[in-house]
Amino acid sequence: MIFRHAILAIVLVTCVATAAPAQTLKSVQDRGNLICGVSERLPGFSAKDDQGQWSGLDVDFCRALAAAIFNDATKVEYVPLAAESRFEALRTKKIDVLSRNSTWTMGREVGLGLAFAAVSYYDGQGFMVRNALKIESALELAEKSICLQSGTTTELNLADYFRNNRLSYKPVTFHSVKEALKAYADGNCDAFTSDVSGLYALRTELTTPRDHIILPDVISKEPLGPVVRQDDFQWFTIVKWTQFAMVNADELGINQGNLDEAMKSDKPSVRRLLGMEGEFGKQVGLTNDWAARIIRTVGNYGEVFERNVGTGSKLGIPRGLNQLWDKGGIQYAPPIR
Numbered sequence: 434m435i436f437r438h439a440i441l442a443i444v445l446v447t448c449v450a451t452a453a454p455a456q457t458l459k460s461v462q463d464r465g466n467l468i469c470g471v472s473e474r475l476p477g478f479s480a481k482d483d484q485g486q487w488s489g490l491d492v493d494f495c496r497a498l499a500a501a502i503f504n505d506a507t508k509v510e511y512v513p514l515a516a517e518s519r520f521e522a523l524r525t526k527k528i529d530v531l532s533r534n535s536t537w538t539m540g541r542e543v544g545l546g547l548a549f550a551a552v553s554y555y556d557g558q559g560f561m562v563r564n565a566l567k568i569e570s571a572l573e574l575a576e577k578s579i580c581l582q583s584g585t586t587t588e589l590n591l592a593d594y595f596r597n598n599r600l601s602y603k604p605v606t607f608h609s610v611k612e613a614l615k616a617y618a619d620g621n622c623d624a625f626t627s628d629v630s631g632l633y634a635l636r637t638e639l640t641t642p643r644d645h646i647i648l649p650d651v652i653s654k655e656p657l658g659p660v661v662r663q664d665d666f667q668w669f670t671i672v673k674w675t676q677f678a679m680v681n682a683d684e685l686g687i688n689q690g691n692l693d694e695a696m697k698s699d700k701p702s703v704r705r706l707l708g709m710e711g712e713f714g715k716q717v718g719l720t721n722d723w724a725a726r727i728i729r730t731v732g733n734y735g736e737v738f739e740r741n742v743g744t745g746s747k748l749g750i751p752r753g754l755n756q757l758w759d760k761g762g763i764q765y766a767p768p769i770r
């Protein structure tokens with residue numbers, strides 16, 4: 434009898450131990466930096482310059498998280514990941530968060546045990562072709578060869594699109610974006626397909642970008658956003674509200690330039706966002722000025738968008754769907770209250 438109780442106790446202790454929630458925030462704080470998975474090279478989203486400095490919209494998300502946690506956006510170790518290895522790197526805890534133009538799909542959540550925290554960029558899949566080809570619509574790509582990267586949603590969307598339209602095509606698939614773009618640049622494919630944002634980004638890498646157009650057809654929904662494991666709700670909450678803080682700041686008109694002025698505001702929504710009222714930051718394991726730290730160092734969502742990919746940047750992408758909900762887009766953040 435005593436023996437059976439002892440066995441039961443061991444089983445219970447083991448179960449409780451395995452069920453203990455992961456403490457990503459604590460391990461990030463103890464380590465002293467955030468390990469962020471990013472693209473290997475996608476200018477405007479994540480790219481390393483000659484001085485070893487990373488920049489881009491996805492990189493700024495990592496910086497925003499580091500600012501919220503450490504009040505120092507430089508406390509990030511970037512891990513460049515190919516499409517095929519990104520989710521495994523997250524599952525096996527090689528990274529704390531994945532911020533790498535990854536599309537939120539049901540399969541990736543239920544099949545891989547991951548959780549998309551928010552949508553940092555609403556996108557869709559498109560095609561890039563040479564002007565000289567005189568193609569104006571994706572349907573004219575029937576029988577043509579199309580370069581793409583494996584391990585992406587791109588592959589299935591492409592197959593679906595041609596199947597739906599009862600057309601055939603020749604997919605030419607590569608493990609790395611570098612190889613795929615080189616094949617297209619060398620003329621080994623008639624078209625290149627990816628998320629439209631990726632096409633804008635990669636077009637800047639071609640010898641004569643203006644010789645290539647992005648077709649108007651958008652064949653899928655690609656909501657891109659940061660991803661975490663499902664085992665840590667506190668961490669999921671921090672990642673999610675980091676994105677929402679930047680969108681809320683944009684909506685409230687708070688930016689890097691007017692933050693100090695905004696700190697004196699008596700508007701309740703501004704005071705709560707910036708931590709002058711409420712205990713929202715502390716309740717999630719941060720300091721109450723967590724969002725102010727993000728805005729001061731990285732900026733609001735609109736500033737991040739414009740700086741990295743917007744019409745004034747090298748990529749020149751119109752804000753489009755990523756405009757705020759009250760300005761004609763679908764970027765919408767739940768309120769901080």
Ligand SMILES: N[C@@H](CCC(=O)N[C@@H](CS)C(=O)NCC(=O)O)C(=O)O
Binds near residue numbers: 516534
């Ligand atoms: N959003 C799609 C596609 C993401 C993707 O990996 N696209 C490629 C082609 S643009 C890319 O970003 N490659 C950059 C890299 O591998 O560094 C997905 O989640 O599967």
